[in-house]
Amino acid sequence: MPLGEAFFGSGPRIPAFLSIDVEPDGFQLSRSDPPKWLGYESAIEFSEWLRSELSKRFDQAPKFGWYYRMDLQIAEVYGRPDYIVAKLGEHIDRLRQKGDYFGVHSHPVRWCDERNSWIHDFADASWNMRCTKFALEAYADWYGTPAQRFRGGAGFLVNEIVDIVDQCGVKVDLTLEPVQAWSSPSRVVPSGVDTSPYIGVHTDCLSAPPTAYRPSHHDFRVPTTTRGRDLIMVPMSTYSVTRRQNRLRRILQRALPQQVRQKRRVLHLSEQWPRGASYWDLVAEQVRSMPRPYISVAVRTDAPGSAPVINARKRFDGLLQHPLSKRLHFVDPLDIAPALI
Numbered sequence: 377m378p379l380g381e382a383f384f385g386s387g388p389r390i391p392a393f394l395s396i397d398v399e400p401d402g403f404q405l406s407r408s409d410p411p412k413w414l415g416y417e418s419a420i421e422f423s424e425w426l427r428s429e430l431s432k433r434f435d436q437a438p439k440f441g442w443y444y445r446m447d448l449q450i451a452e453v454y455g456r457p458d459y460i461v462a463k464l465g466e467h468i469d470r471l472r473q474k475g476d477y478f479g480v481h482s483h484p485v486r487w488c489d490e491r492n493s494w495i496h497d498f499a500d501a502s503w504n505m506r507c508t509k510f511a512l513e514a515y516a517d518w519y520g521t522p523a524q525r526f527r528g529g530a531g532f533l534v535n536e537i538v539d540i541v542d543q544c545g546v547k548v549d550l551t552l553e554p555v556q557a558w559s560s561p562s563r564v565v566p567s568g569v570d571t572s573p574y575i576g577v578h579t580d581c582l583s584a585p586p587t588a589y590r591p592s593h594h595d596f597r598v599p600t601t602t603r604g605r606d607l608i609m610v611p612m613s614t615y616s617v618t619r620r621q622n623r624l625r626r627i628l629q630r631a632l633p634q635q636v637r638q639k640r641r642v643l644h645l646s647e648q649w650p651r652g653a654s655y656w657d658l659v660a661e662q663v664r665s666m667p668r669p670y671i672s673v674a675v676r677t678d679a680p681g682s683a684p685v686i687n688a689r690k691r692f693d694g695l696l697q698h699p700l701s702k703r704l705h706f707v708d709p710l711d712i713a714p715a716l717i
Contacts, residue, residue: 390669390703390704391669392671392705393550393673395441395479396443398445399416401413401415401677402567402570406453407452415568415680415685433701436705441708442479443479443527444478445529447514449485449486451510451514457510457511477710478519482508484496484504486503494572497574497576498534498576504534505537513544522544524710525709527549527550531552534596541607547607547608548713552609554612555581556639557579563575567682568684568685582640584597585599585611587668608717613672614640616640618638618639643658643671645688646683671704
């Protein structure tokens with residue numbers, strides 16, 4: 377039986393994708409003394425504990441996704457884009473034996489002399505294309521075959537990035553955050569230990585569907601059923617901030633979907649939430665609203681002991697106490713994505 381049929385038949389299982397963005401602990405990296413990737417090694421240890429705990433609740437071991445940064449900043453600081461997989465190759469073999477899968481993670485980071493810091497450049501389309509293509513080619517050189525899974529850094533997407541991702545043979549993109557553009561006055565991309573300023577505008581993706589779809593060629597936020605891309609967009613899990621709508625608002629939402637947009641928030645594992653269980657209650661609410669339910673969540677390999685790591689681990693502790701833990705089945709999105717659209 378195809379995997380999609382197994383999920384969307386009469387059974388209670390819900391496909392889940394856990395994406396782990398593998399990168400240095402921070403963004404402000406020293407060229408003369410490149411920092412170790414302590415968060416990655418810690419994440420591997422934690423994933424084994426989580427795998428063991430989830431296996432007790434279901435009859436099949438979960439699979440997790442590891443998305444490696446191999447972009448231009450990594451190449452410049454560490455001397456080669458595939459630094460971490462070359463240095464810690466034994467981890468790759470161990471994860472592969474567990475059934476885990478791999479993909480590319482890329483940040484459009486460049487050095488800025490004026491700010492004397494590494495910045496995220498969202499303004500330069502050619503730079504974004506170059507960073508994305510460089511990372512995908514580096515992965516293909518390392519792995520021996522083109523990457524089929526991709527996650528852009530900082531939840532940032534533009535058509536130029538999607539063009540490159542599609543052209544390079546990626547089958548599933550798990551970057552998309554179908555929410556409003558970042559509007560923080562600080563204009564930084566945070567990690568657990570530092571920040572990176574960004575220039576340009578973060579793309580507003582609130583008009584994009586919150587469920588999987590094939591994007592059109594003219595705008596990646598617009599789904600299409602004819603002459604679309606081979607690529608499948610699998611948006612991050614979100615929940616509606618405006619869940620309780622009155623009758624007039626619901627009518628307007630149907631009649632004027634672009635003018636009356638429902639505000640959504642990404643279900644980030646690493647953020648502070650009031651209680652562990654409340655997070656998974658919101659996930660369950662999202663799942664109930666989807667015709668073909670799935671969840672897609674992500675973490676980055678932040679520094680051990682940092683706030684994002686502590687928060688994410690609290691969320692997973694909450695999952696193990698939540699009824700969803702017996703229904704979620706962590707799988708490879710490559711296997712299930714066609715059945716989601």
